[in-house]
Amino acid sequence: MSPDHRASRTLPQPLDAAAVDRAAHRRTEPHLVSRLRGEATTRTVLVHRGRLAVAHDGGLALLPPGDLSAVPAPDDGERPRWFFLGEATGEGAVSGRAPTSYLALVLPDDADAEDVDIEGVDPAGPLAVLVREHPWSGLRELSPRVDPSQAALATEAVALAAWHAAHERCPRCGEPTTLENAGWTRRCVAQGTELYPRTDPAVIMAVVRDEPEEMLLLGHAAHWPERRFSTLAGYVEPGESLENAVRREVLEEVGVDVDEVAYRGSQPWPFPASLMVGFVARARTTELRPDGVELTDARWFTRAELERDVRSGEVLLPGHGSIARALVEEWFGGALPGA
Numbered sequence: 001m002s003p004d005h006r007a008s009r010t011l012p013q014p015l016d017a018a019a020v021d022r023a024a025h026r027r028t029e030p031h032l033v034s035r036l037r038g039e040a041t042t043r044t045v046l047v048h049r050g051r052l053a054v055a056h057d058g059g060l061a062l063l064p065p066g067d068l069s070a071v072p073a074p075d076d077g078e079r080p081r082w083f084f085l086g087e088a089t090g091e092g093a094v095s096g097r098a099p100t101s102y103l104a105l106v107l108p109d110d111a112d113a114e115d116v117d118i119e120g121v122d123p124a125g126p127l128a129v130l131v132r133e134h135p136w137s138g139l140r141e142l143s144p145r146v147d148p149s150q151a152a153l154a155t156e157a158v159a160l161a162a163w164h165a166a167h168e169r170c171p172r173c174g175e176p177t178t179l180e181n182a183g184w185t186r187r188c189v190a191q192g193t194e195l196y197p198r199t200d201p202a203v204i205m206a207v208v209r210d211e212p213e214e215m216l217l218l219g220h221a222a223h224w225p226e227r228r229f230s231t232l233a234g235y236v237e238p239g240e241s242l243e244n245a246v247r248r249e250v251l252e253e254v255g256v257d258v259d260e261v262a263y264r265g266s267q268p269w270p271f272p273a274s275l276m277v278g279f280v281a282r283a284r285t286t287e288l289r290p291d292g293v294e295l296t297d298a299r300w301f302t303r304a305e306l307e308r309d310v311r312s313g314e315v316l317l318p319g320h321g322s323i324a325r326a327l328v329e330e331w332f333g334g335a336l337p338g339a
């Protein structure tokens with residue numbers, strides 16, 4: 001690969017911003033969430049069914065304490081669930097108030113249920129009201145239109161909410177688990193074992209060649225909309241290095257051998273728990289044999305071909321704000337048109 005790739009900084013990291021400090025050292029403070037939820041400088045992100053409450057201006061809703069005074073306290077169990085997301089001063093803080101503490105409040109899936117017979121749900125109760133009085137948006141739709149701090153908070157909240165939802169029971173013995181450490185661990189009630197939030201690594205790679213000219217490999221996955229082309233990607237298997245995961249996935253999906261693999265950046269992808277780790281990989285062979293299952297098409301593009309096909313709509317690239325797009329545009333050497 002070109003010397004530029006070795007020398008350049010890693011790609012921007014969409015969905016994670018340094019402006020919000022996770023302040024992990026505070027998670028063990030007794031009653032941290034209960035105390036913070038009453039403080040005027042605290043703002044709370046709402047999550048319901050994996051989606052985020054949206055403010056009137058289209059941004060992420062960051063609720064002041066007064067809007068949540070009727071919601072049951074975090075010490076009263078997990079209905080609803082509260083987490084500590086972190087704190088910020090300056091850029092990541094709510095304007096005019098610094099530092100800001102951030103919490104997430106995860107409303108139960110059935111909080112909006114109309115049926116009064118569902119146990120514990122009052123359709124006129126504070127949780128149902130919260131669901132009904134906000135518009136809701138998925139992280140994919142919300143993140144491109146909010147500032148980096150809001151995108152990072154939203155990503156953290158959605159990722160952590162998904163982990164709790166999937167770990168209400170101990171994976172070893174099946175007994176219930178309870179939330180601890182301001183939402184950052186769970187504990188098995190029977191064995192006392194602590195469970196930690198998990199992240200599943202996946203590799204995503206711009207496969208490039210230099211001969212007979214510089215070209216980029218893009219593929220079309222079976223389940224994508226027509227004409228969508230993007231970088232190859234796949235999950236890292238147990239006991240496998242990231243580099244070998246890149247080599248294996250490229251070989252499996254298109255039959256191409258790659259040798260040199262260079263890290264370019266990463267992106268959290270909490271659907272539900274992935275971390276996309278981005279690479280540039282140099283091809284040693286060029287013949288393309290799409291596997292026909294995961295990938296139904298694969299092509300080599302020169303820069304001129306890619307620009308022409310994107311402009312004409314023949315090729316639809318992944319959205320701005322995705323690491324796939326960043327890998328493609330880094331190779332291309334600038335922005336490409338289209339969403």
Ligand SMILES: [Zn+2]
Pocket residue numbers: 170171172173174175188189190191192193
């Ligand atoms: Zn257990």
